[in-house]
Amino acid sequence: MEVTNNYIVIKSHINGxxxxxxxxxxxxxxxxxxxxxxxxxxxxxxxxxxxxxxINRMKSKSSSQKASxxxxxxxxxxxxxxxxxxxxxxxxxxxxxxxxxxxxxxxWGEYSVLKGDYMLRKLDPLGFPxxxxxxxxxxxxxxxxxxxxxxxxxxxxxxxFVSAAxxxxxxxxxxxxxxxxxxVVGCAGSKEKVAFLKEKLGFDxxxxxxxxxxxxxxxxKYFPDGIDIYFDNVGAExxxxxxxxxxxxxxVAVCGVMAxxxxxxxxxxxxxxxxVYKRITIRGFLAADHYNVYEDFISTTVDHLQTGSIQAIEDxxxxxxxxxxxxxxxxxxxxxxxxxVKIADE
Amino acid sequence: MEVTNNYIVIKSHINGxxxxxxxxxxxxxxxxxxxxxxxxxxxxxxxxxxxxxxINRMKSKSSSQKASxxxxxxxxxxxxxxxxxxxxxxxxxxxxxxxxxxxxxxxWGEYSVLKGDYMLRKLDPLGFPxxxxxxxxxxxxxxxxxxxxxxxxxxxxxxxFVSAAxxxxxxxxxxxxxxxxxxVVGCAGSKEKVAFLKEKLGFDxxxxxxxxxxxxxxxxKYFPDGIDIYFDNVGAExxxxxxxxxxxxxxVAVCGVMAxxxxxxxxxxxxxxxxVYKRITIRGFLAADHYNVYEDFISTTVDHLQTGSIQAIEDxxxxxxxxxxxxxxxxxxxxxxxxxVKIADE
Numbered sequence: 001m002e003v004t005n006n007y008i009v010i011k012s013h014i015n016g017x018x019x020x021x022x023x024x025x026x027x028x029x030x031x032x033x034x035x036x037x038x039x040x041x042x043x044x045x046x047x048x049x050x051x052x053x054x055i056n057r058m059k060s061k062s063s064s065q066k067a068s069x070x071x072x073x074x075x076x077x078x079x080x081x082x083x084x085x086x087x088x089x090x091x092x093x094x095x096x097x098x099x100x101x102x103x104x105x106x107x108w109g110e111y112s113v114l115k116g117d118y119m120l121r122k123l124d125p126l127g128f129p130x131x132x133x134x135x136x137x138x139x140x141x142x143x144x145x146x147x148x149x150x151x152x153x154x155x156x157x158x159x160x161f162v163s164a165a166x167x168x169x170x171x172x173x174x175x176x177x178x179x180x181x182x183x184v185v186g187c188a189g190s191k192e193k194v195a196f197l198k199e200k201l202g203f204d205x206x207x208x209x210x211x212x213x214x215x216x217x218x219x220x221k222y223f224p225d226g227i228d229i230y231f232d233n234v235g236a237e238x239x240x241x242x243x244x245x246x247x248x249x250x251x252v253a254v255c256g257v258m259a260x261x262x263x264x265x266x267x268x269x270x271x272x273x274x275x276v277y278k279r280i281t282i283r284g285f286l287a288a289d290h291y292n293v294y295e296d297f298i299s300t301t302v303d304h305l306q307t308g309s310i311q312a313i314e315d316x317x318x319x320x321x322x323x324x325x326x327x328x329x330x331x332x333x334x335x336x337x338x339x340x341v342k343i344a345d346e
Numbered sequence: 347m348e349v350t351n352n353y354i355v356i357k358s359h360i361n362g363x364x365x366x367x368x369x370x371x372x373x374x375x376x377x378x379x380x381x382x383x384x385x386x387x388x389x390x391x392x393x394x395x396x397x398x399x400x401i402n403r404m405k406s407k408s409s410s411q412k413a414s415x416x417x418x419x420x421x422x423x424x425x426x427x428x429x430x431x432x433x434x435x436x437x438x439x440x441x442x443x444x445x446x447x448x449x450x451x452x453x454w455g456e457y458s459v460l461k462g463d464y465m466l467r468k469l470d471p472l473g474f475p476x477x478x479x480x481x482x483x484x485x486x487x488x489x490x491x492x493x494x495x496x497x498x499x500x501x502x503x504x505x506x507f508v509s510a511a512x513x514x515x516x517x518x519x520x521x522x523x524x525x526x527x528x529x530v531v532g533c534a535g536s537k538e539k540v541a542f543l544k545e546k547l548g549f550d551x552x553x554x555x556x557x558x559x560x561x562x563x564x565x566x567k568y569f570p571d572g573i574d575i576y577f578d579n580v581g582a583e584x585x586x587x588x589x590x591x592x593x594x595x596x597x598v599a600v601c602g603v604m605a606x607x608x609x610x611x612x613x614x615x616x617x618x619x620x621x622v623y624k625r626i627t628i629r630g631f632l633a634a635d636h637y638n639v640y641e642d643f644i645s646t647t648v649d650h651l652q653t654g655s656i657q658a659i660e661d662x663x664x665x666x667x668x669x670x671x672x673x674x675x676x677x678x679x680x681x682x683x684x685x686x687v688k689i690a691d692e
Contacts, residue, residue, distance in 0.1 A: 056619065056623075235618045239618070254618055254621050254622050255622070256622065257618040257619055257622060260618060260619065261619075267615035267616075267617065267618070268615060268616075268618055269613035269614060269615035270613075270614075271613065272581045272585070272600055272603040272606060272613070272614055272630070273402065273603055273606065273607075274630075275600050275628065275629075275630035276600050276601070276602065276603060276630040276631070276632070277402075277630070277632070278630065279629075279630050279631050279632060279635060280629070280630050281627060281628070281629040281630075282621065282627070282628040282629070283621075283625070283626070283627040283628070283629075284618070284620075284621035284622040284623070284624065284625050284626050284627075285622070285625050286622070286623070286625060289625060
């Protein structure tokens with residue numbers, strides 16, 4: 001049996017903000033069969049994750065040397081791998097059978113042909129929608145959980161600031177921090193998002209950074225006694241302003257640098273006198289280093305989901321062709337919560 | 347009995363680099379007697395420590411708000427407290443007797459009149475010169491020891507970079523790191539210092555940063571496989587260049603920000619993409635938070651001194667009037683090792 005596989009590629013390397021003309025949809029005829037003796041798997045993609053960090057893989061080599069030395073660069077005109085959920089259609093790997101639901105690195109396409117070393121595991125949805133496996137029970141969830149609990153090492157009652165707080169990771173950090181007993185203030189880029197954080201997610205407070213002219217003074221207003229923990233998703237001026245407002249022994253977890261991904265010239269220059277005198281720790285992290293908490297993360301999050309004390313915030317588009325727009329929208333703040341593209345029904 | 351006490355004061359707040367005209371010597375007649383019932387102590391100062399961080403206490407309030415909220419500001423025209431060694435001349439505190447050698451916060455003067463809460467303890471020189479108590483066995487030593495072992499958490503064989511490596515703290519970090527089994531490269535500001543680091547202190551390599559135009563490329567040359575630990579005494583461009591050259595899970599201990607103390611506009615803007623992708627930790631610290639390792643520090647350092655495997659590098663001027671020049675010289679790289687002023691013989 002054969003199918004047509006539509007998949008997304010970049011037409012050239014992307015430096016600066018991505019735009020629709022940077023992408024195109026390619027088609028191929030795909031035979032749904034695998035060579036016995038290979039460990040090939042063909043997966044029908046159901047949900048794929050849309051993440052800002054992918055932009056770092058799409059830059060030209062010179063401008064992304066650092067990023068690409070840690071993450072495999074996206075090749076112009078070739079399939080782009082991404083986290084997602086799918087269903088096995090054919091498998092030469094005895095660990096997977098036709099019909100298995102799987103989660104891991106699939107592709108920004110309708111089907112994934114996985115060969116060699118791939119990162120995939122069988123999936124038990126635990127009664128939750130499959131999309132949860134891409135967001136709250138997937139890498140975004142692990143990033144928020146490990147980043148908050150392992151990197152920030154919170155204590156009950158501490159004051160927590162989260163930037164990009166309505167984003168895929170930020171909204172979960174805020175929810176975990178509230179459930180843990182912290183005081184949480186978030187920032188986001190619209191009135192609607194600010195209202196959402198306060199009214200729907202129970203943040204103690206939130207503000208629209210686009211309405212503020214002096215971020216340092218703004219943070220002093222929201223944290224008159226200082227910030228214990230800053231969960232940084234954006235870098236740049238917000239990081240500087242947060243460092244200026246940190247308390248003694250404050251911790252900054254650097255999860256992402258959204259404000260700098262599409263503007264290589266933009267940098268954060270936190271005052272190192274603050275860092276010394278206030279004994280601040282600034283620590284970058286990747287969720288993949290924290291699989292040691294994976295089981296805790298899943299059991300805690302599933303418990304909270306079952307009691308309704310945590311919410312899966314999703315922003316789902318439909319169809320492979322919607323991927324470029326969904327991705328570009330991340331850089332314009334279009335999404336609230338986890339951006340996901342639903343490729344197909346199960 | 348009365349003595350004349352000469353002591354150093356600032357004539358006005360200092361913003362930017364200090365110069366001799368910022369200081370003056372004042373004199374007072376001092377009766378060597380204390381009120382019974384007070385806990386007053388009068389100390390004859392023997393050696394005082396000359397440290398760059400004092401500049402942060404001398405700035406005008408507006409420009410040093412942060413620093414002065416953690417360290418007591420120096421008051422124009424008044425005695426300046428500083429770490430040092432002295433001998434008790436009179437004491438109303440039963441814990442101290444006339445003739446006791448003491449170490450702690452004394453003054454940039456010939457005599458210290460200590461009242462209220464003071465930070466002082468009796469001293470056993472352990473057979474070493476008294477000046478060692480100001481440097482290698484004092485706060486500089488504790489800063490190097492705690493910063494390297496507690497903040498950097500080294501492993502044998504790791505690659506260590508130290509800036510201001512011929513300075514009071516840097517030279518000890520390098521020596522501890524070598525004794526621990528690390529590969530150590532230092533930077534300093536003259537050919538003479540570079541030779542000293544390599545030939546006298548056993549650094550694996552060293553370079554003169556003033557001869558380099560591209561610090562990032564320079565560090566790549568000295569650390570082709572990357573830096574595990576950067577002990578930062580300077581901030582600014584060197585911190586940026588080091589972060590660009592860090593290995594995965596690299597650690598930066600920020601001990602001081604020499605390059606920024608006298609230039610408030612100067613900042614380090616390390617690339618946060620490096621910080622995230624390489625999971626770098628940048629941590630500011632103060633030795634005073636690490637008294638938990640004080641006994642280890644003393645016993646280890648005394649052992650090394652007794653076997654001759656560590657060297658006390660001192661740069662000693664004589665006389666209270668030499669304090670301003672000694673202090674100003676710190677910002678011009680005049681000293682090799684710990685800058686100390688000997689005030690008087692025992």
